[in-house]
Each structure stands twice: as C-alpha cells, then as structure tokens.
Amino acid sequence: MTTTRSETVTVADGTFGVPVWLPESGRGPGLVLIQEIFGLDDYLKSVAADLAALGYVVVVPELFWRIEPGWSSSHDEAGLAASMGVAGRFDAGLGLSDVLATLALLRSLPEVDGRAGVFGFCLGGGLAYAAAAQGDPDAAVSFYGSSVLGTVALLEQISCPIQFHFGALDPYLPLAGVRVLEEAVAKHEGAEIHIQPEAGHAFHNHLAPMFHQPEAAAAAWELTTSFLSRVLSV
Secondary structure (H helix, E strand, O other), rough: OEEEEEEEEEOOOEEEEEEEEOOOOEEEEEEEEEEEEEEEHHHHHHHHHHHOOOEEEEOOOOOOOOOOOOOOOOOOOHHHHHHHHHHHOOOOHHHHHHHHHHHHHHOOOOEEEEEEEEEEEOHHHHHHHHHHHHHHOHHHEEEOOOOOHHHHHHHHHHHEEEEEEOOOOOOOOOOHHHHHEEEEEEEEOOOOEEOOOOOOOOOOOOOOOOOOOOOHHHHHHHHHHHHHHHHHHO
C-alpha cells in the first residue's frame, strides 16, 4: 500500500499544501503530477496512487489555490463549464512558478533517491512542457498539453527526455498543429511523441465518460510507464 502525507510549498505570494504519495518501499525517484482544469480530483489522486505503486514519490500542487482553493469539479458538461471558468482566471506564469517550486520541494524530500520529473494532463501537460523548458526536471511527460502547440519553439530549450501524447481526433488541439510538433520532435534528441489515432481530448481520464477512451488510455499509459522507468531508473 502507498501512503500519503502533506508538505508545504512557499512561494513569493503565499504558501500551498501538496499531498505526497510514497511507494511501498518508502523511497524512489520523484514526480510532480500536474492537474487538469478539473482540479485535484479523484482522477488525479488515482493517477498519483498508480505512479506511487510503480515506485515513484509523487507530489501534486494545487494550481488554483489563489482563486478557488480546494477546487474539484464533476466530470460532465456542467463541471467542464465551471472548470473552464476557473481556468480562465488562472495565471499561467504563477502556476509555472508553483510547479517549479514544487519540484524543488520534491527534490528536498528524504524519500526521493535520485532524479525527479514533471508529468501533466491538459492544463498540466502545458505546464509540464513549460517547466521542462524553464526549469531543470530530469524528465517530462505531457498529455494533450493545452498550450504546447502554440509554443513549439520552447522545445529547443528542453534538454531532458520528454514524451508527448495526443489524440488525433482532439477537437481542442487540431491534428495539423500536432503534426508541426511531431516534425520538431523528430529533430530533437530525447523527445518522443505518440498520437492515438482514434482518441480525442482527455482520453486518459477514466472518471470523465465524455472523454475517456480505454484502449487509447491503456496504450498511452504503457508507453508512459516504460518511458519513465527508462529515464528515471525505477
């Protein structure tokens, strides 16, 4: 069984708590897991637990602590609309600072025995990508990052191994833009991209029936865990 506790991250304008999931061994490489717009919800907690079960020390920053502390919405049309409203008030620059501060906190934990990476979905996927460009993670995973396609040039600033996941049928992230990123990835050492041909947006979120696609989710998760094991040496 994995166990959890809470740590506190201090930034220039305040503090916020981050839950910590520990592997059964008590130690392992670290991962900062970064939320979708739905907040620190049961889906994200289940992903954190899954990663801890694989041997990682996982921490999850609450991105909306300044505007809607404790935010967590339902995974339906109403929840999506409410979350979009909250996300519209979110300052991405401050969010990135929070992610980088959380990464620094993660590295300081006695249970982290080596390298530490960032891993995000949607909003968090974009922040994981930005953190890889502007910070110093040892690895990054970005699932359908909402800001990635508009900032492909950032890839040139990334030196750590990075893995991208997209759905070919994503209505929010057009395939033409994904193809531009795919071309850049092909020229960038340490980067890889995987496009699920029948998947749309947020296909990994098993608590969102409007988005979840089990086959694509399973395929992407296998690719992800293999990548993380390889680059973080679990």
